[in-house]
Amino acid sequence: MVTSETSRLRFAPSPTGYLHVGNARAALFNWLEARRAGGQMLLRVEDTDRERSSSELVENILASLRWLGLDWDGDIVFQADNLDVHREAALSLLGQGRAYWCDCTGEQVQARAKERGGPPGYDNHCRERGLTQSDGTALRFRTPDDGVTSFFDLVRGEVSFENKTIEDFVLLRSTGLPMFLLSNAFDDAAMGITHVVRGEDHVPGTPKYLLLRDALGLGRPEVFAHLPMLVNEGRQKLSKRKDAVSVADFAAQGYLPEAMVNYLVLLGWGPKDGIEIRPLAEFVELFRLEDVTPSPAFFDVKKLQHINAEYLRALPVAEFLERARPFLSGPEVEAVLAPIAALIQERVRLLTEIEPMVAFLLDGPLVEDDASWDKAMVKGKNASEMLDATIAGLVDLDQWVAEPIRAAIEVAAISVGLVNAEGQAQLSKAQGPVRVAITGRSVGPPLFESLEALGQTRTLNRLRAARARL
RNA sequence: GCCCCCAUCGUCUAGCGGCCUAGGACACCGGCCUUUCACGCCGGCAGCACGGGUUCGAAUCCCGUUGGGGGUGCCA
Numbered sequence: 001m002v003t004s005e006t007s008r009l010r011f012a013p014s015p016t017g018y019l020h021v022g023n024a025r026a027a028l029f030n031w032l033e034a035r036r037a038g039g040q041m042l043l044r045v046e047d048t049d050r051e052r053s054s055s056e057l058v059e060n061i062l063a064s065l066r067w068l069g070l071d072w073d074g075d076i077v078f079q080a081d082n083l084d085v086h087r088e089a090a091l092s093l094l095g096q097g098r099a100y101w102c103d104c105t106g107e108q109v110q111a112r113a114k115e116r117g118g119p120p121g122y123d124n125h126c127r128e129r130g131l132t133q134s135d136g137t138a139l140r141f142r143t144p145d146d147g148v149t150s151f152f153d154l155v156r157g158e159v160s161f162e163n164k165t166i167e168d169f170v171l172l173r174s175t176g177l178p179m180f181l182l183s184n185a186f187d188d189a190a191m192g193i194t195h196v197v198r199g200e201d202h203v204p205g206t207p208k209y210l211l212l213r214d215a216l217g218l219g220r221p222e223v224f225a226h227l228p229m230l231v232n233e234g235r236q237k238l239s240k241r242k243d244a245v246s247v248a249d250f251a252a253q254g255y256l257p258e259a260m261v262n263y264l265v266l267l268g269w270g271p272k273d274g275i276e277i278r279p280l281a282e283f284v285e286l287f288r289l290e291d292v293t294p295s296p297a298f299f300d301v302k303k304l305q306h307i308n309a310e311y312l313r314a315l316p317v318a319e320f321l322e323r324a325r326p327f328l329s330g331p332e333v334e335a336v337l338a339p340i341a342a343l344i345q346e347r348v349r350l351l352t353e354i355e356p357m358v359a360f361l362l363d364g365p366l367v368e369d370d371a372s373w374d375k376a377m378v379k380g381k382n383a384s385e386m387l388d389a390t391i392a393g394l395v396d397l398d399q400w401v402a403e404p405i406r407a408a409i410e411v412a413a414i415s416v417g418l419v420n421a422e423g424q425a426q427l428s429k430a431q432g433p434v435r436v437a438i439t440g441r442s443v444g445p446p447l448f449e450s451l452e453a454l455g456q457t458r459t460l461n462r463l464r465a466a467r468a469r470l
Numbered sequence: 471g472c473c474c475c476c477a478u479c480g481u482c483u484a485g486c487g488g489c490c491u492a493g494g495a496c497a498c499c500g501g502c503c504u505u506u507c508a509c510g511c512c513g514g515c516a517g518c519a520c521g522g523g524u525u526c527g528a529a530u531c532c533c534g535u536u537g538g539g540g541g542u543g544c545c546a
Contacts, residue, residue, distance in 0.1 A: 014546045049545060106544070119472045121542060138544050156475070165473050173544040180546045204474060204541040228476080228539095235538065263482095266495085270483040274494040293483075295476050296539065303482065303496045313509075347508045376506095406505075427505040435506060443507040 007039035007194045007222075011065075011072070012184070014046040015057035019064035020245040021299055022199065022230040022238045025264045029227055030197045031070045032265070032287040042191055043072040047080045048183050064247040068257050069280070077191065079183050086178035086186050089216055090139055090171040098215045099171055101137040102126035122167045139172035141212060149207040154225040154289045161207040169208055185209045189218035197225040197289065200296075201237065225289045228268045229296045238299060245299070254327055254351030259308040267297040277310055309349040320345045327351040336361035340453050343445045360439040361453055372442035376432040377470060383433040385416040387467040390434050391460060400456045402448040409434065409448070437466030 011027040013019065019027075034041035045061075047053040065072075093099035104125055113120045122140070131137060143166045150160030171182045188196060203226050213220060230238045238245050250260055258280065265283050266276055269292050315323065321334065321341050328334050337344065337358045348354055377383045389412035397408055406427075413419070413430035420426055431447045438451065438459060451459050 012546095016546065046546065052545070102544090104544095109543095117471090119542080121472085136544095140544095159474075161473070167542080170544050175544080177544090179544070184546085199540095200475070201540055202546090205546095207474095226475090231539080237540070266482060268482090270494090272484065274484065276483085276495055293476095297483090298481060300481055300496070306496060309508090343508095409505085425505095429505095431505045441506095445507080447505055 007034065007037045008042060008192050009034045009039060009195045009197055010042040010044050010188070010191060010193050011070075012044040012046050012187075012198075013061050014049065014180075015054060015061060016049055016052040017240045018057060019061045019247045020238065020240055021247060021250070021260075021264065022245065023061075024064065024068060024070075024247050024260075025230060025267055026197065026199055026227060027065060027070050028068070028261060028264050029225075029268075029287075029289070029292070030195075032284055033195060033197065033225075033289050034073075035284045036287055039194075040073045041071070042074060042077070042193070044077040044079060044187060044191065046180065046184065047078060048083070048178055048180060050080070050177070053080075060248060064251070067251055068247065068261055070261075077187065079187060082183070082187060082190070083178055085190075086183045087172060087176065089186055090178065090182055093141065093171070093215055094139070096215070097142065099139050099141050100127060100129075101131040101133055102140045102168075102170075103131060103134070103137045105136075122169075124168050127168065136174045138170045138174045140168045141171050141208070141215070143168055143208070143211055149210050151206060151210060151220075151224055153203075154223050155228070155292045155294050156203075156226060159203065159206070161204075163207070163211070166207055166211070171212075181205060181208055181212060185212045186216065186218070188221060189213060189216075194222045195225065195289070196221045196223070197227065200226045200229050202226060223289075225292065227292060228294055230267060230299050231296045232299070235296065235298070243299075250304075254353065255304065255308050256311045256323065256351075259311040260304070262311070263304045263307050266303075267299065268292050277307060305349045312348060312351075313346050315345070317341050317345065324351055324354050328355055332362060333358065336453065340445055340449055343449060347445065357444060360441075360444070360450070369441045372436050372440065375442055376436040377466070380432050381429065382416045382418060384467060384470045386412065386418065386430055386433045387437060387463055387470070389413075389415050391463045391467065394451075394456070394463075395460060397456065400452060402452045405451050406448045433466070434463070437463050 009030040011030050013023055013027075031041050033039070043065075045058055047058070062076075090099060102125070104122070109122050109125075110120065112123055112125065116123075126140070127142065144163040147163045148160050149163055149166070150158060153159050169181060170179050172178055206224065206226075210220060232238055232243050240246070247260070251257070261280060262277060262283075265287070269287065270276070271278070271283075271286050312320065321338060324337065324341075325334060328337065333355055337354065340358070344354055344357055347357065390409055393408035393412045394405065397404055409430060410425040410427065413425035413427060414423070418426045418430045432442065435444065435447050436442055438447075438454065444450065454462075
């Protein structure tokens with residue numbers, strides 16, 4: 001057994017699915033505590049379910065962890081490598097009378113439970129039958145008939161279970177392969193894990209874990225911390241099947257890893273000073289497992305988006321472009337984005353929103369938004385006059401930069417009567433038809449800078465095309 | 471059914487017996503700024519599930535009720 005004076009934590013994902021935000025949060029809380037305490041953050045892949053595990057999923061999980069910036073110490077432990085050791089440990093229990101062979105099938109167990117009308121679950125049917133190993137026999141752990149198993153949980157305090165309510169669970173499947181609880185409990189001990197930090201769904205399994213470790217003479221971890229579940233709108237545990245929660249998907253949607261991590265820290269915990277958006281290093285300083293709240297938290301994409309937008313805006317422009325690049329369809333998009341990147345940066349929440357916002361600067365069919373056209377060109381006042389005046393004002397403009405363009409449009413607005421009581425141009429109204437003619441939409445980056453970026457020829461072409469359509 | 475857990479604004483949280491007339495953030499609603507949008511600024515709406523205790527004093531401690539969740543696999 002590994003012994004250590006420093007704390008040792010682990011994230012132990014099962015590669016039976018991609019890494020979802022709930023897993024990521026568990027990994028993060030382990031990581032925060034390990035880094036805060038100067039302990040070890042270990043990674044163990046729980047691949048004892050050969051049927052459902054796959055190397056692609058292992059890769060997905062590792063890639064997501066790397067993307068999040070959650071590093072780990074030492075080599076990754078693959079549980080499948082230790083299966084023989086786990087099996088031997090389980091078999092050693094046989095001699096002590098702490099385990100026995102059982103030949104009941106799942107159907108039989110269920111049928112008997114239904115028949116007696118009692119609670120579902122195993123009824124200790126084979127406990128005293130003295131079966132020997134044969135085809136179809138599974139090894140079950142004999143749980144005590146009395147007494148209490150309890151443990152201290154940093155999040156929930158003292159939690160205890162009456163042993164008589166704990167069923168005789170399976171240690172080895174009839175195929176001889178170890179079950180989760182066996183491998184999990186054994187490897188935690190083997191790796192010298194001091195802090196078991198995982199989801200609340202593991203609470204009911206904890207007494208079994210403890211009973212098993214006691215029987216195996218493996219000692220107990222110092223503390224447990226069962227984190228509150230992450231739930232959906234229906235307040236149900238997040239499900240990979242029903243909820244869109246893959247970390248890789250969030251990455252693909254244009255979320256920044258630092259924003260995702262920052263948001264995740266806030267689920268089930270909060271800094272006392274109320275400052276929610278801050279560098280990871282500060283969270284490492286402030287985070288305490290004992291301050292984690294015990295109640296479930298709703299994963300709110302709206303807030304995630306807000307935090308992402310904050311991080312996006314805080315980026316130096318050069319880095320913003322750097323981060324945007326993988327989300328642009330080609331170098332030509334980057335070329336048109338670069339000059340107005342600062343203007344785009346404060347208008348997007350996701351990296352995937354960038355390209356649609358600069359698409360009007362590219363050649364090709366303009367995306368026409370009917371509602372925008374209707375609003376500016378049909379319902380808006382003086383649209384055709386405004387377009388005519390704008391064309392007239394811009395056609396001979398010598399300096400094609402924002403300020404002279406603004407001045408010309410201002411003159412055009414005044415000429416068609418779009419003025420306020422003081423006779424000043426009402427640019428907010430005047431820019432409507434021009435914007436829609438140029439970009440096809442009623443919202444977008446600042447107009448004059450957009451025209452400058454588009455160039456005189458293309459601006460005039462689009463204005464004339466729109467005018468012709470009226 | 472049985473076991474376990476949970477309960478502060480719509481949401482995430484601060485609060486750990488007096489500092490609470492319950493604070494912040496997101497969302498939402500007004501307003502300001504303004505070339506649209508966005509940003510920013512100002513303001514608003516909105517919460518201690520309920521009932522009993524304990525205490526001079528309870529969002530904070532205890533009990534119960536109600537409500538919600540998790541587990542109950544030869545999945546992890």
